[in-house]
Amino acid sequence: MKKLPVVSRTHVFKNRKQILKNPIPFHHDNFNRLGDTFEVAVGLKKRIIFTRQAKFIKQILQTKQKHYQKSSLQTVDLAKYIGRGLLTSNGEHWRNHRRMIQPAFHKRKLQGLLQIMYQAIKGELSKIKAGEIQDIYPLMGDLAFQVVATSLFSRDDIQVQMSALKEITEANQRMLIQEMRQPYLNWWYKFSGKINRHIKLSLKARAILSSIIKERLAQDSEKDDLMDMLLKATYEDGSRMPEKQLIDEILILFAAGHETTANALGFILFLLAKHPEKQEKAFAEINAIDWTEGIEMESLRKLAYVKQCIEEGMRLYPPAYYIDRESIIKDEIEDYEIPENSMLLLAIYELHRDSRFWESPNAFQPERFDPANKRDYSDYYFPFGGGPRMCIGNNFAMQEMILTVAEILRSFTLRPVDDEVLINPLISLKPVSVKLHFIPR
Numbered sequence: 001m002k003k004l005p006v007v008s009r010t011h012v013f014k015n016r017k018q019i020l021k022n023p024i025p026f027h028h029d030n031f032n033r034l035g036d037t038f039e040v041a042v043g044l045k046k047r048i049i050f051t052r053q054a055k056f057i058k059q060i061l062q063t064k065q066k067h068y069q070k071s072s073l074q075t076v077d078l079a080k081y082i083g084r085g086l087l088t089s090n091g092e093h094w095r096n097h098r099r100m101i102q103p104a105f106h107k108r109k110l111q112g113l114l115q116i117m118y119q120a121i122k123g124e125l126s127k128i129k130a131g132e133i134q135d136i137y138p139l140m141g142d143l144a145f146q147v148v149a150t151s152l153f154s155r156d157d158i159q160v161q162m163s164a165l166k167e168i169t170e171a172n173q174r175m176l177i178q179e180m181r182q183p184y185l186n187w188w189y190k191f192s193g194k195i196n197r198h199i200k201l202s203l204k205a206r207a208i209l210s211s212i213i214k215e216r217l218a219q220d221s222e223k224d225d226l227m228d229m230l231l232k233a234t235y236e237d238g239s240r241m242p243e244k245q246l247i248d249e250i251l252i253l254f255a256a257g258h259e260t261t262a263n264a265l266g267f268i269l270f271l272l273a274k275h276p277e278k279q280e281k282a283f284a285e286i287n288a289i290d291w292t293e294g295i296e297m298e299s300l301r302k303l304a305y306v307k308q309c310i311e312e313g314m315r316l317y318p319p320a321y322y323i324d325r326e327s328i329i330k331d332e333i334e335d336y337e338i339p340e341n342s343m344l345l346l347a348i349y350e351l352h353r354d355s356r357f358w359e360s361p362n363a364f365q366p367e368r369f370d371p372a373n374k375r376d377y378s379d380y381y382f383p384f385g386g387g388p389r390m391c392i393g394n395n396f397a398m399q400e401m402i403l404t405v406a407e408i409l410r411s412f413t414l415r416p417v418d419d420e421v422l423i424n425p426l427i428s429l430k431p432v433s434v435k436l437h438f439i440p441r
């Protein structure tokens with residue numbers, strides 16, 4: 001067994017300001033100095049294993065997934081705000097609910113959501129001011145939230161409640177980031193009542209959802225939206241989800257589904273703006289479709305190059321740039337011994353830009369995802385994670401992103417204002433802003 005190289009506590013302390021601002025360059029340097037897998041000493045006893053080794057990552061997510069589970073970052077820290085649902089649970093509880101919720105995200109179901117999704121996207125995109133420069137990132141946040149909200153409830157008369165829900169989701173995420181980035185202040189956050197104030201906000205969100213669920217149950221009509229699927233899903237004994245669990249799952253769909261998609265869209269639109277020739281190639285494909293009757297699943301499937309642009313955007317800027325796990329038992333992977341209860345961070349951003357797997361890794365080349373090239377990237381491309389805990393909303397997100405990119409490029413030529421997009425690596429990888437010039441076509 002090889003011993004893992006260690007990044008010392010002193011080295012972490014010396015670089016704490018940089019780590020707080022953006023940990024990616026610090027760890028990139030560690031990977032280059034120490035190799036593909038190393039340990040970082042944090043606090044007095046704790047160690048975190050970082051890896052960008054493709055085989056290692058695949059084993060943790062897939063082949064040896066039974067030896068690993070979600071870490072307390074999600075099952076405790078995040079769960080205190082959004083409850084115990086798919087994203088934040090482990091073991092039997094997770095397995096039961098994954099089995100129940102999976103059918104709601106089946107491709108056939110997504111077809112049923114296509115028109116609702118498209119109307120929500122068109123509604124949000126109508127806020128773009130033609131000919132002007134606009135930061136598209138906040139709009140993508142509203143759009144992604146609205147798409148989850150309308151796909152869940154198929155109602156447009158609850159805007160006030162949805163805005164409150166969005167504010168609460170985002171405020172709690174900001175709090176969680178403070179807790180994760182400055183864990184030495186956690187005693188103060190508790191003592192000063194800050195955490196309690198955010199837990200009260202969560203209770204407000206739960207009350208909003210509870211009244212929406214009660215209204216739906218009172219109507220007793222079929223809607224064929226995500227809410228309907230959740231209400232009808234049954235446990236093995238035939239019983240339905242209790243209201244508390246329903247609310248946990250809904251809060252999680254909002255938390256997991258809105259920011260990630262907004263981030264990905266922000267980066268993808270920037271990349272298209274920066275590469276006019278790729279943008280025109282995507283536009284030609286979009287323009288070849290007849291949009292007069294709206295959009296059909298069949299037309300969506302024709303947008304193969306748009307899909308490649310999205311896949312390439314998520315390679316360069318994976319919203320889930322680190323995936324966390326903890327080992328349940330002692331394990332051995334790739335000549336390393338992994339003690340029981342180790343915390344692991346899988347460096348997806350690093351893996352997606354590893355020159356051993358990707359030619360010109362920092363270049364935007366959507367064509368690399370062209371199926372005609374017959375390259376199988378599944379061993380080193382994980383924008384939606386992998387194995388049994390792979391993103392349940394991956395097809396939903398793809399459908400939403402293809403529709404959004406197509407709808408924007410149909411009306412506008414995009415030009416960037418800045419030469420580079422600045423990144424803001426928090427829980428997910430965000431762009432700081434995405435200022436674009438929207439030139440009418």
Ligand code: HEM
Nearest residue numbers: 086087256257260261264319320384385389391392393397
């Ligand atoms: C571009 C957009 C998205 C990205 C990049 C993304 C990424 C991910 C990743 C990497 C995971 C796995 C995390 C892990 O293994 O620890 C995940 C899980 C999850 N995602 Fe997504 N996601 C996106 C959109 C969505 C959407 C739209 C929804 C729902 C509407 C959603 C719902 C979930 C849920 C519920 C889980 C937990 C699944 C489980 O553990 O069984 N995601 N996502």
